[in-house]
Amino acid sequence: MFSARQVLGSMVGLTAAVAGIGAVAIPTARAATAAEAVAIADIQGTGTTSPLVGQTVTTSGIVTAAYPSGGFFGFYLQTPGTGGSLDLGSHDASDAVFVYQPRSAGAVTVKPGDAVTVTGAVTEYVGLTEVSVPAATDIVTDGTGTIEPVVSQWPATDAQRESLEGMLFAPQGDVTVSNTYGVENFGELGLAHGDHPLLQPTEVARPGSAEAEAVRADNAARGIVLDDGSSTTLRPPTSRTIPYVSNTAPVVVGAPVDFRGPVIFSEGGSPSAPTYRLQPTQVATADPASWPADFGNVRSDAPDERKIGRRADLKIASFNVLNYFTTLGDADDDNVGDGGCTAYKDRSGDGNSVSGGCDQRGAWDPADFGRQQAKIVSAINALDADVVGLMEIENSARLGETPDEATNSLVAALNAAAGRKLWTANPSSAELPDASGADVITNAIIYKRAAVRRIGEARALGDQSGDDQAFGNAREPIGQVFKPADGGAPFLFVVNHFKSKGSAGPWPGDGDTGDGQGASNESRVRQATALVSWVSSIRAETGVTDVALAGDFNSYTQEDPMQVLYEAGFADSETLSGNEEYSYSFSGLSGSLDHVLLNRHAQRRFTGSDIWGINSGESVLLEYSRYNYTGADLHTDSPYRSSDHDPVVVGLTRTAG
Known part of the structure; x- marks a missing residue:
């Protein structure tokens, strides 16, 4: 932890304008002697x-x-x-x-x-x-x-x-919020000059290309930190209140910034990595009136129907539910972990979410689970899709619980909130391998029976899960063929969650080469290749022509695993729509790890898509896992920060146009 002076990323400035002072004459440049x-x-x-x-x-x-x-x-x-x-x-x-x-x-x-x-x-x-x-x-x-x-x-x-260090500065032109993560620890916001946030280079350009290097250079030229005029370390849990986070005046990635007056152009931050920054002319507190700028409210209550398309007869979606576990770290709510679980604790010493020591990954106790579930239920019901693929939901069978217990629990909560039996859980496939060797999180599908009907049994790519096989380090893809309830062509809906970028898998190309794709790139390429082969076999077996691949591919749009899918005839919905929206924010850079892809035949049914920006750009302090982490109560049952990934929604017609 840095001391107050070490976090100096906070030094500030106010307003002023030109006059002489006539105090001490100031000579021209030369070496100084004492005083x-x-x-x-x-x-x-x-x-x-x-x-x-x-x-x-x-x-x-x-x-x-x-x-x-x-x-x-x-x-x-x-x-x-x-x-x-x-x-x-x-x-x-x-x-x-x-x-x-x-x-x-x-x-x-x-x-x-x-x-x-x-x-x-x-x-x-x-x-x-x-x-x-x-x-x-x-x-x-x-x-x-x-x-x-x-x-x-x-x-x-x-x-x-x-050349501007320490000077009073009036930013000109468009400025956009690009990062909210630093608010939690240091009261810092990442900004980008221009009308859009900084981008992951491999979101818009091929890894290692000159175009990707140009994006990196653009990020360096446009990025700046907005500090809070304080060197106080705010790292929660803390009784302090935090600037630039508010439910009434939300500060979200992508929001336009309107400075109320000049700021100080300064430098500071970590001693190992100082950064140029803007300091307000007074300390910014939790009160928005103290902030040096106004931030446009870019939140929305629901996905944009205009982007999804008025012609859509059905909507399919991808939603990462942020380790939704009904098996809790402390099921008895006595702050004593079950099965060796340890907790991330709030400022009162009460657990919020599981930090380790056991298989559970989600909420710590029933109260925390209630807050987590309320946000997820609010988000999924407002998503208003007909078929939703879920990632990071508890693999109940792996934890010794009744299979699909977590998925069924979520469906029950969704239906209770909707006031009717709106949702149904697709059952786990018999093609999945034995749960004893599976990950503790899995994929799931929920759907509205009034909108679609199942055709055949649930499917899974369950024969590639060995340590020396494609899905030995990732969640098996699951699928279901659906057809519109009011008539129309069937489609195969497949949910995916590829290996993450954070650690290297077993294959020779899994080390992080520094090209922007992170670790385990070869693992994800192998997973994409196996997925294409499996989907082809299902199409041949069932005669279904239309396929949608949804989920968290842990790959930005121009990375190698996605190229495998493109070469097989799949197209990303956001590429088809041209919306230039992004589902994830990491290290102050925006990009999409979450995708819905359509094969060539299904593209004829595509009406549009929207990435509903309710999660990735919001402050992490709004998560259920940060309840009572600061001196202000920031929790609401709203969709905002129900997860760390944004849902993707795609519209389809009943038949090909």
Whole structure:
């Protein structure tokens, strides 16, 4: 855990505009002797570190932001007459600096607009140039003034960003939320200049290609952190409240950002990986009124029917249910784990979700399960699909429970919420291998009997589950042939959950090569190949011409496993629709691991698709697993953050058009 100063990714700024101060004359650039008067630009220099590090200097400027609380212990100082319209092609040295005033030097009493002269040692801290003052007497307020915020093109290179370090800055053009994950620990939001978030390179370009490298370069040029003006580590569980997370003013990936005023362009973060960032001019708290920007509300109550298509007679969907386990970590709700289970605990020491020690992976106790189930039920019913493929649901047979117990439990809850017997669970296939060797999570299918009818028995690719076979390290694909209840052509619906990217499988090509596809790429290629072969055999056996593959393929759209499916004649629904939506957010980059693919014949029935953005872009603090993790009660029974993956919905006509 970083100390308050180490997380300095938080230093901030306020508003101001140009005036002289007439205090200490500031000479032109030259080496400083002890306590010599030096211009701020000469302290900063044109490199990444100050040329005067270790020297004692005197400098003057106008205070643009001061932090009497929040752990920054200091203020930003900018040279009078600087700022305004700048050409970053010729502006090579910042005219602002952070003045570090440690506790031993007394409380920060200067205010934005004060004209101040300071004397202290030049230091570098987490990428930020500072003047560190040893005593309050080394800070002299001798007037007032204003500073005009910098107005310029977006600083896309490190050199341009370094030239703005510490300066009052007014962002220009579109800015979009790209990452909400850092809010939980450090009060940080990831932003992207432009009208869309940063993208996974292999979502839009082939791995290792020049196009993928261009996406990486674009991410580097557009990305920036919005900090909270505080160096306080917020890592939950904590009694503190967290900025940039709210149910009444949601901050979601993809939301447009409208700055209310200028901010400080700064640097900070982890000592091992400092980043350029924007600091608000006052500490941002849980109160949206304290935030430096307004965020557009991009939430929706349901999938977009216009994207799915008004002609759709049926809707099929993919939904990852985030380890929905009815076998709990502590079934008796006494905070004592069952079967060796250990818990992630809230700020009261009560378990929320299982952290390890047992086969269970979901909710800790009945109260936690109730919160998890309420969100999932709300989401699936609002999804309004007719056939839904589920991933990460408990493999009840593997845990010694009645087969399909978890799926049946979810269906019962869905029907109770709907007020009628709307949903039915498709039974597990007899083609699955013995559950004793299976994963503790599995795939499942639920459907509306009023919309579709089953044809034949449930199917599964159950003969490739050995350690030396394609699905030895992944969940077996399951399938069912359905036909529209009101008449129409049948279709084979297959649910998939390929091997994850996080660990290497047994095959020679499973190591992470650094091309963006992560670990176990060969495993996923083998799984895609086996899937194509199995689906072909079912088509030949049943005569069904239309096939939909749904699920979490753990592969972004342009990666190798997806190419196997494309070459077999399948097309991704989002590619067909051209919506440019994404189902997953990781490390501040958006992409789709979740897909619904249609074979050539089924594409003739396609009316449109939508990725319903209720999960991946939302703060993790809204999950059931983060209940009572902060000083604010953020839980609701709404769909938002019911999982970490967004559902994909596809519209189909009854027959091929």
